[in-house]
Amino acid sequence: MGVIRVKVRNYADVVERILIALRKSERLSVWHKTSSFSHPLYCLHYSAKIADAPTLYVSAGIHGDEPAGVECAVRLIEQLADTTHQNFFRLLLKEFNWIISPCDNPYGYEHDTRKNALGNDLNRMFETPNQCPETKFITESLLRTQTHPKTKITLALDLHEDTDSTGFYLWERRASTSSPIGNAIVKHIENICPINREPMIENHRNDNGVITLLDTVTTKGWTRGRYLAEQIQTRCLILETPTLLDLETRIKVHMTAIETAVKHSLKSPNAAP
Ligand SMILES: [Zn+2]
Numbered sequence: 377m378g379v380i381r382v383k384v385r386n387y388a389d390v391v392e393r394i395l396i397a398l399r400k401s402e403r404l405s406v407w408h409k410t411s412s413f414s415h416p417l418y419c420l421h422y423s424a425k426i427a428d429a430p431t432l433y434v435s436a437g438i439h440g441d442e443p444a445g446v447e448c449a450v451r452l453i454e455q456l457a458d459t460t461h462q463n464f465f466r467l468l469l470k471e472f473n474w475i476i477s478p479c480d481n482p483y484g485y486e487h488d489t490r491k492n493a494l495g496n497d498l499n500r501m502f503e504t505p506n507q508c509p510e511t512k513f514i515t516e517s518l519l520r521t522q523t524h525p526k527t528k529i530t531l532a533l534d535l536h537e538d539t540d541s542t543g544f545y546l547w548e549r550r551a552s553t554s555s556p557i558g559n560a561i562v563k564h565i566e567n568i569c570p571i572n573r574e575p576m577i578e579n580h581r582n583d584n585g586v587i588t589l590l591d592t593v594t595t596k597g598w599t600r601g602r603y604l605a606e607q608i609q610t611r612c613l614i615l616e617t618p619t620l621l622d623l624e625t626r627i628k629v630h631m632t633a634i635e636t637a638v639k640h641s642l643k644s645p646n647a648a649p
Pocket residue numbers: 439442536537
């Protein structure tokens with residue numbers, strides 16, 4: 377017998393906020409969209425004033441029961457589109473190019489379930505992404521970054537949540553030749569929420585909130601992080617907030633992690649040498 381799932385959130389609200397943001401800023405555009413699928417999927421592009429600024433990729437909601445990432449990604453889009461209030465952080469964020477995929481599993485988002493309508497865990501489908509419209513959309517977006525030299529991704533952030541964890545932690549997938557930034561992010565997050573310091577998480581060694589996946593580690597299956605590492609050659613941080621905390625705190629944690637990651641991994645193009 378099939379499970380009847382109740383709709384708890386409205387993806388149309390997400391789409392409406394995206395469309396409002398698009399009307400506000402000419403620097404923000406739809407970079408890639410599907411219309412053939414039951415829910416239109418959006419990948420947005422924000423182009424900085426300095427065209428050769430580094431490009432960041434933010435994705436959220438591939439697991440539908442992890443809503444804080446979606447809300448954070450939509451707020452990031454709204455902040456980038458907002459031309460009236462320009463505080464320090466917003467100015468900093470606006471110095472970079474962004475590719476934002478804010479809600480990658482609309483069915484799951486609406487029904488508060490990890491998987492898509494067909495029961496696929498989309499974050500394990502990246503070996504053969506064309507099997508699912510959602511992962512096909514994601515990889516088509518990512519492959520576009522390869523054909524546009526100005527949009528080569530410098531850093532990817534995939535926003536997740538964990539229903540079992542009592543604290544924040546992250547997965548840092550990087551080349552063994554690149555320097556780590558995960559610990560610096562955890563240091564900023566520990567002022568906002570508890571950190572998960574259990575020695576092992578999902579059979580991986582957790583070093584005070586940072587699980588490091590070097591080079592082409594395969595132990596997590598065919599996740600987006602692995603696809604980014606192997607096909608796009610991009611480092612990726614997979615952020616995990618504990619769902620037992622209130623939603624606003626989790627959104628703040630994601631936003632702080634994004635800001636800290638940007639500061640620690642990239643020099644602002646306007647910064648003095
Ligand atoms: Zn997840």
